[in-house]
Amino acid sequence: MAPLLEIKELRKQFTSVLANDKVSLTVEKGEVRALLGENGAGKSTLMSCLYGLYSMDSGEILIDGKKVSITDCDDAIRLGIGMVNQHFMLIQKLTVTENVILGLKNPRGPWVDYAGATKKIKKLSDRYNFCIDPNSKIEDLPVGLQQRVEILKILYRQSNIMIFDEPTAVLTPNEVLEFFEIIKMFRNEGRTILFITHKLNEVMTICDSVTVLRDGKTVGNVLVKDTSEAELARMMVGREIFLKPAEPAKNIRQIVMRVDNLHVKGSMGLDAVRGISFELHSGEILGIAGVDGNGQLELGNALSGLAKAYLGKVEILGIDTTHKKPAGLHKLGLSHIPPDRQKTGLIMDYSVQDNLAIKEINRFPFSRYGIISRKEIRAHSQRLIDSFNIRGCWPDSWAKQLSGGNQQKVIVAREFEQKPKLIIAIQPTRGLDISAIEFVRGELVKQRDAGAAVLLISTELDEILSLADRIEVIYEGAFTGSLPGHSVDPLEIGLQMAGRKKAGTCDENEREAT
Amino acid sequence: MKAARSSQPAWGSLNKIVTPIVGVIVGIIFGSLVVVNKDRSLFMVLGQLFYGAFGSWSNFSASLVYTIPLGFSGLAIAFSYSAGIFNIGAEGQLQLAALTTAVVATSTALAGSFLHIPLALLAGAVVGSLWALLPGLLKAYKGFNEIVVTMLLNYVAILLVSFFLQGPMKDPKAYFPQSRPFLESSWLKRIIPQFNVHYGFVILIVVVLITWFVLYKTTFGFKIRAVGLNPEGARYAGINVERIMVLSMVVSGALAGIAGSVEVMGVYHRIMEGFSPGYGYDAIAVALLANLNPLGILFSAFFFGALRNAAGGLQVDFGISISFIYIIQALAILFVIASNGISRQLLNYRRRLHHGN
Numbered sequence: 001m002a003p004l005l006e007i008k009e010l011r012k013q014f015t016s017v018l019a020n021d022k023v024s025l026t027v028e029k030g031e032v033r034a035l036l037g038e039n040g041a042g043k044s045t046l047m048s049c050l051y052g053l054y055s056m057d058s059g060e061i062l063i064d065g066k067k068v069s070i071t072d073c074d075d076a077i078r079l080g081i082g083m084v085n086q087h088f089m090l091i092q093k094l095t096v097t098e099n100v101i102l103g104l105k106n107p108r109g110p111w112v113d114y115a116g117a118t119k120k121i122k123k124l125s126d127r128y129n130f131c132i133d134p135n136s137k138i139e140d141l142p143v144g145l146q147q148r149v150e151i152l153k154i155l156y157r158q159s160n161i162m163i164f165d166e167p168t169a170v171l172t173p174n175e176v177l178e179f180f181e182i183i184k185m186f187r188n189e190g191r192t193i194l195f196i197t198h199k200l201n202e203v204m205t206i207c208d209s210v211t212v213l214r215d216g217k218t219v220g221n222v223l224v225k226d227t228s229e230a231e232l233a234r235m236m237v238g239r240e241i242f243l244k245p246a247e248p249a250k251n252i253r254q255i256v257m258r259v260d261n262l263h264v265k266g267s268m269g270l271d272a273v274r275g276i277s278f279e280l281h282s283g284e285i286l287g288i289a290g291v292d293g294n295g296q297l298e299l300g301n302a303l304s305g306l307a308k309a310y311l312g313k314v315e316i317l318g319i320d321t322t323h324k325k326p327a328g329l330h331k332l333g334l335s336h337i338p339p340d341r342q343k344t345g346l347i348m349d350y351s352v353q354d355n356l357a358i359k360e361i362n363r364f365p366f367s368r369y370g371i372i373s374r375k376e377i378r379a380h381s382q383r384l385i386d387s388f389n390i391r392g393c394w395p396d397s398w399a400k401q402l403s404g405g406n407q408q409k410v411i412v413a414r415e416f417e418q419k420p421k422l423i424i425a426i427q428p429t430r431g432l433d434i435s436a437i438e439f440v441r442g443e444l445v446k447q448r449d450a451g452a453a454v455l456l457i458s459t460e461l462d463e464i465l466s467l468a469d470r471i472e473v474i475y476e477g478a479f480t481g482s483l484p485g486h487s488v489d490p491l492e493i494g495l496q497m498a499g500r501k502k503a504g505t506c507d508e509n510e511r512e513a514t
Numbered sequence: 515m516k517a518a519r520s521s522q523p524a525w526g527s528l529n530k531i532v533t534p535i536v537g538v539i540v541g542i543i544f545g546s547l548v549v550v551n552k553d554r555s556l557f558m559v560l561g562q563l564f565y566g567a568f569g570s571w572s573n574f575s576a577s578l579v580y581t582i583p584l585g586f587s588g589l590a591i592a593f594s595y596s597a598g599i600f601n602i603g604a605e606g607q608l609q610l611a612a613l614t615t616a617v618v619a620t621s622t623a624l625a626g627s628f629l630h631i632p633l634a635l636l637a638g639a640v641v642g643s644l645w646a647l648l649p650g651l652l653k654a655y656k657g658f659n660e661i662v663v664t665m666l667l668n669y670v671a672i673l674l675v676s677f678f679l680q681g682p683m684k685d686p687k688a689y690f691p692q693s694r695p696f697l698e699s700s701w702l703k704r705i706i707p708q709f710n711v712h713y714g715f716v717i718l719i720v721v722v723l724i725t726w727f728v729l730y731k732t733t734f735g736f737k738i739r740a741v742g743l744n745p746e747g748a749r750y751a752g753i754n755v756e757r758i759m760v761l762s763m764v765v766s767g768a769l770a771g772i773a774g775s776v777e778v779m780g781v782y783h784r785i786m787e788g789f790s791p792g793y794g795y796d797a798i799a800v801a802l803l804a805n806l807n808p809l810g811i812l813f814s815a816f817f818f819g820a821l822r823n824a825a826g827g828l829q830v831d832f833g834i835s836i837s838f839i840y841i842i843q844a845l846a847i848l849f850v851i852a853s854n855g856i857s858r859q860l861l862n863y864r865r866r867l868h869h870g871n
Contacts (some may be wrong), residue, residue, distance in 0.1 A: 056532050066845050148720070192714070202615065251775050302749075306749060306750060315733050325752070326749065326750055326751070326752045327752030327753070327754070330752050336750070338750055343744070343746055343747065343748065344747055344750045345747065346744075346747060347743050347744045347747045347748070347751075348744065348747075349743045350739075350740065350741075351741065354736070358751040358752075358753075359751050359752050361733050361736055362733055362735070367732075367733045370732050370734060371731060372731055372732060372733060372736060373735075392589075
């Protein structure tokens with residue numbers, strides 16, 4: 001008998017990125033298949049092609065051995081494919097029933113059969129112990145239950161192939177266990193589950209088989225019972241490091257930044273950073289490794305004054321900076337490379353010269369008595385363009401006209417020009433080509449050797465491995481253990497990134513607090 | 515390639531001037547078609563519009579009179595919108611400002627003083643900015659939608675004005691709800707006695723230049739525009755985004771306030787109910803047509819002012835309702851937006867030709 005779902009040599013290219021390069025996989029009826037890979041490995045793209053959100057460039061999708069064409073979500077739904085997104089697609093003000101039947105036609109007429117739908121949803125909810133009242137409004141439901149509404153949506157549409165995109169990312173540990181029970185029920189009914197994740201323990205607990213993706217390619221298809229977390233970690237992160245690692249720090253001196261028991265809330269109102277403490281010294285790079293969405297963004301925002309820490313303390317050079325704003329931190333000598341250069345790092349509709357001067361605009365010689373000195377700003381920008389070798393750009397160019405690499409160079413030039421004492425660099429090389437990556441990494445090392453304390457938060461493991469003098473791994477908002485830099489086993493980090501604590505470093509207090 | 519790049523900004527800035535003018539002309543022509551019938555041809559309508567707006571010195575002067583309140587309130591809209599805040603409340607701000615100005619302008623304590631005019635203007639500016647301060651604070655610190663708040667405050671302001679003009683401030687000698695006449699020392703006099711354009715126009719030109727200077731040459735304006743273009747990036751760069759938002763509303767309110775004060779001090783020399791035919795709302799169109807540029811606002815305010823003036827003549831001569839100008843205004847804005855899109859398409863096309871694909 002033909003397998004339930006077969007994807008053959010699927011290829012999907014975005015303008016500059018080959019997201020899926022001849023990816024193939026075969027899934028049987030009643031199988032729970034994990035799609036494992038780092039950020040940007042192409043997991044979500046692959047599933048979006050299957051669900052009709054993207055159209056593939058080439059390749060075939062077969063269901064029950066028959067070739068199908070999926071051009072939009074309606075096609076996918078008709079073929080029994082359902083997808084639960086990481087970010088819920090629910091309307092907060094509507095009830096569960098309204099959300100579930102939204103977009104569906106009543107086969108018996110033009111009116112809405114609300115009562116009938118409610119009854120059906122109630123029955124579905126009872127069958128899987130969802131404990132959901134179809135008449136309650138979404139905004140009154142906790143996140144875990146909202147996810148169940150999303151699941152009800154695809155059940156109501158009679159999906160047999162269910163795609164879950166990082167479903168546990170928003171759940172508490174208990175909710176995760178309940179969620180796994182639901183998955184098991186679905187499997188027993190013969191439904192097929194495609195489970196996108198980068199957490200190894202989830203793969204080992206709930207999945208039957210794994211497809212590992214890396215850089216858009218299939219690295220392997222293995223059965224869970226034939227593999228181990230260590231092997232999966234190697235498959236997932238074991239890529240070659242193409243850039244020369246930095247020399248270890250030689251001259252580590254006094255403490256520049258001290259962070260004590262920091263707690264920060266994330267956008268969903270949950271704790272995104274849960275009790276992080278560390279010390280950062282002059283002349284070293286502390287790398288914070290971790291899979292995206294484990295609190296890095298919130299940690300970076302809190303340390304750079306863009307978000308509030310509701311508990312804990314941050315000190316820079318002995319001064320309490322917990323509640324300082326970006327301007328105050330800048331005065332103390334903090335440089336910050338934010339993760340999103342277009343949204344945060346630059347004003348895209350401002351010129352390069354204005355972007356280079358913006359942090360110092362109140363100071364002489366850029367302005368005097370509140371009046372801007374265009375001449376000084378232009379000359380200053382020309383100096384930086386020359387000394388940082390920002391090609392293809394002049395003071396009057398708009399930031400949005402530059403390539404990503406040159407945009408990042410503008411930020412680096414502005415941030416590193418004045419011998420910063422402390423650098424917080426978050427994803428400083430995301431989306432850059434190799435030469436720009438080399439430039440940014442080289443500048444970070446240069447600043448370290450000049451005595452700056454550098455905090456590098458990155459999801460790129462090889463970046464951490466090649467730059468950091470000390471490594472902390474962040475998982476679900478807490479550090480799982482310190483590792484020395486430069487000579488560490490990538491597998492150990494890979495395991496910790498996926499939620500395995502290093503033996504003996506488990507922080508019990510921290511666990512109890514959550 | 516290099517040549518194509520460097521020629522682009524020049525083409526772009528020329529484009530910024532040509533596009534709205536073309537849009538406006540096309541808008542006038544198409545808008546006029548609406549009222550064409552067998553008795554009056556398109557040329558008659560256009561001719562009458564032109565004559566009404568510029569045909570004589572006194573018509574021209576009347577167009578300038580309409581330009582003044584539109585110009586000030588257009589600046590008000592543009593100022594806060596540069597910081598990303600849509601101040602729909604210019605109407606309420608200018609009405610309350612005019613009311614306050616009336617208190618100062620009728621005060622005998624100041625009669626004959628050279629301070630009478632500055633104080634009357636100042637009173638209007640202060641009240642206008644206070645009326646804008648509340649929605650500014652709510653927007654910046656509490657996340658309220660400024661459009662809703664400013665619009666609702668308009669009703670409050672207009673009804674407050676009605677209350678005072680029908681009650682405590684009503685001229686006992688007048689039948690209509692209006693204040694006592696202003697003392698002559700508070701009048702903005704005519705620049706040339708036989709034409710009705712008053713010194714408010716001079717003040718407008720000065721304020722236009724100041725506003726342009728503040729927005730483009732000072733650190734305050736630099737920050738305002740940064741907040742308007744990218745609040746997150748502005749915050750990251752160390753700008754106090756909330757403070758800038760509130761201050762931009764305060765300045766906006768002051769400018770709208772001056773619009774009201776100047777109107778009553780220069781034209782009516784008293785305040786009456788309904789003295790503003792909705793200048794604060796028309797100002798939104800004025801600011802948008804000028805692409806928020808203060809210098810451009812002078813011209814777009816003149817366009818709207820001339821149109822309003824000419825429409826009055828059309829009403830007299832042809833019996834065409836004055837609301838006909840709203841059709842022209844709307845079409846002009848639509849055509850400007852459309853021609854922006856079209857010229858962008860052309861630009862892309864040119865660029866593609868240059869790149870050879």
